[in-house]
Amino acid sequence: MSRLRYAVSMSADGFVAGPEQSREHPLGLRGELLHQWMRELALWRAEAGLTGGVVNASTEVLAREDDNVGALIMGRNMFGGGPGPWQEPAWDGWWGDNPPFHLPVLVLTHHGRPPLECKGGTRFEFLTGGPAVTLDRARAKAGESDVVICGGAGTARQYLEAGLIDELVIHLVPVFLGAGTRLFDSAALAAIRMQQLKVVEAPGVTHLTYRISR
C-alpha cells in the first residue's frame, strides 16, 4: 500500500529553519547550513544543472527520496499567496508555469479554489477537509506509489500529531541554529509512538529513519 513519507533536514538543536524566514531567506538566517550536505552531492548538483560534487553515503538516501513518489502534499504557506481567502487573480505559486513537481500536488488549505493545471504534469488541487481527507485524496492519486509531504513544518507537524507518517527521515546536521522553527514542538507528540528503522552515517549529516504511529 501507498505509504506517507516525510524527510527534512534538522539542526542538532531541532530547527528545520532558522529565524527570520523571508523570500530572500526561505530557510531563515543560516538555514542554508541545513542543506549543505545535499548541495555537495553530485546527484543533487546534476539535478540542479550543476557539475562536480561527490558521491557518498548520502547519495543513496537522496536517491530514495525521489523514488516511487505518486503524489505530494504541501501546506498553503508553501504554495504561497499569503494567508486568508485567495485574492483575484489567485496566486499561482512561486514556480512559474512549469513547476518542478511533475506530479499531483495536494494543497492543504482552509480556502478552496479550482485545481490549477500546469505544464509538465504538475496539477495543484486545493483540499479543505483537513489532513486525513487530503491524505486519502493523495493516496487515490498516487495509486501504488507513495505520498510525500513536501512541507512546510506546520503541515508535517499536523500529520505527525495524527500519527499518519509511515516513514519519517530526519537528516540530522551537526550545526546549532540557536533559533527558528522546530518540527518537534508540540505537547501532542507525547501520544505518538516512533520506531527507529534505519541509521546512515554520512559526511556532515546523519540520516535517521523512523516509523510513526499512534
Next chain:
Amino acid sequence: MSRLRYAVSMSADGFVAGPEQSREHPLGLRGELLHQWMRELALWRAEAGLTGGVVNASTEVLAREDDNVGALIMGRNMFGGGPGPWQEPAWDGWWGDNPPFHLPVLVLTHHGRPPLECKGGTRFEFLTGGPAVTLDRARAKAGESDVVICGGAGTARQYLEAGLIDELVIHLVPVFLGAGTRLFDSAALAAIRMQQLKVVEAPGVTHLTYRISR
C-alpha cells in the same frame, strides 16, 4: 591532554528530562523512557546488581563512558540541598556516606563551603569561580584522565555555550516526550561549532558523538 566529556540521553524532540521533575521522578514524567536502552544492557544491570540483560552495540558505548575518567563536574542542583546559601547543617548529597562516584567531584555553585570527604574515594569540592575555573580545577585533579560532566542540563549547557566540551555524546532515543527540559535551548549556541565524529546505531537508540568548539 585531559578532555571534557558529556553524554546524555535525549528524546527525538530534544528533551533530556520530561516535565514535572521531582524526587520521585528525577527525570520527569515518562523520563525513564530515555534510559530504557541502558537498563536493558547486561553491563548496566551487572553494575546495578541485577542479573540478565543483553549485549549489543550500546554495550561498548556505555563501557567507554566509564573509561578513563579522572574527575566529575556536577551542578549545584544535582548535588542537592536546594538553591541559595547552604543551610546548617549543610546538605551532604543524596548518596549516603559512600557515594557511587569514587572520584573527585567538582560542584559548580554560587555558594562556597569546605570540601566534603566521603567513603570510597568520593570528595566533593565546591567551586564558585564559574565553568572555566571549575574545569581547570577538575583537570588538575584528573591528571591524564578525562573530566566528565555528570549533570544536570543547565550545567552542561554552560559548558556547551562556552565551547568547552571536547566530546559530546547524544544517546538519541526514538520517543517523543512532548515537554520537559531541553539541552539545546539557547540562542548562544548559534556561535558554537560542532563536528560529527561518530555514529553508532543500536536497538532503540542512536549514539551520536560530536566535538564542540567556538
